[in-house]
């Protein structure tokens with residue numbers, strides 16, 4: 715996919731929370747950190763847990779299945795930086811959050 719896709723209204727995802735959305739058939743984890751949105755691949759590299767439904771604490775999200783924790787601003791696992799989740803570009807326009815899978 716070569717362009718941004720609208721995924722949800724900004725008001726739907728308050729600061730400090732995450733959400734799971736689907737873009738072009740791919741699951742994406744979306745987070746609002748103090749008003750800045752971040753998007754990661756939605757499946758945890760450990761066992762496929764839903765990162766968008768994880769526990770958000772500041773810039774970190776913990777997978778709800780076995781608690782692996784990632785920095786949502788980099789995609790890096792906080793314990794092992796080589797375990798990285800792909801990041802996606804995000805923009806806010808017209809009151810909506812848009813994600814680019816590219």
Ligand code: FES
Nearest residue numbers: 758761763777780
């Ligand atoms: S599936 Fe995410 S920590 Fe195990």
